[in-house]
Amino acid sequence: MSAHLQWMVEQSCSSFLIKRNKQTCNTESSHLTACNSFCYNGLTHPKTVGVGAHGKGVVVKKQRSWPGKPATSYVWTTINKNARATLSSIQHMSHRNEYHLGLRMAITCRASATQHNQKPMRVKRKGAAPPRTPEQPPHPQSNKGVSQLS
Numbered sequence: 076m077s078a079h080l081q082w083m084v085e086q087s088c089s090s091f092l093i094k095r096n097k098q099t100c101n102t103e104s105s106h107l108t109a110c111n112s113f114c115y116n117g118l119t120h121p122k123t124v125g126v127g128a129h130g131k132g133v134v135v136k137k138q139r140s141w142p143g144k145p146a147t148s149y150v151w152t153t154i155n156k157n158a159r160a161t162l163s164s165i166q167h168m169s170h171r172n173e174y175h176l177g178l179r180m181a182i183t184c185r186a187s188a189t190q191h192n193q194k195p196m197r198v199k200r201k202g203a204a205p206p207r208t209p210e211q212p213p214h215p216q217s218n219k220g221v222s223q224l225s
Contacts, residue, residue: 081119107181126185128193129153133161133186158190
């Protein structure tokens with residue numbers, strides 16, 4: 076079955092779709108962008124790739140064969156390098172496998188976002204508190220704290 080025919084069947088009734096706020100998002104693991112589009116769909120194309128997090132590294136999932144045995148058709152590769160080396164190796168992998176340019180950019184963006192989310196959050200400390208002054212009694216002419224008897 077052709078990719079376009081598969082897309083026509085699944086574009087509105089896939090189990091991975093989330094429809095809210097007049098937008099349709101896709102939660103499939105091989106779908107690199109959240110928008111539901113034919114270009115980035117991982118179920119209809121014979122060459123798919125997915126990027127995720129694993130421990131302190133990035134996992135790249137790419138499809139090895141099409142479509143005989145879906146359980147064994149994917150290869151997972153974990154990359155545990157620094158940020159620049161990881162992005163470089165992912166770009167080389169996507170170039171060697173001849174993914175189209177939009178998909179290459181989506182792979183790089185997803186890997187970069189995954190690495191950014193793995194960094195520990197920095198706790199922002201507030202500056203030193205100003206010194207406290209002892210409380211002064213209310214001014215005699217003010218009406219604060221003085222009840223009027225009339």
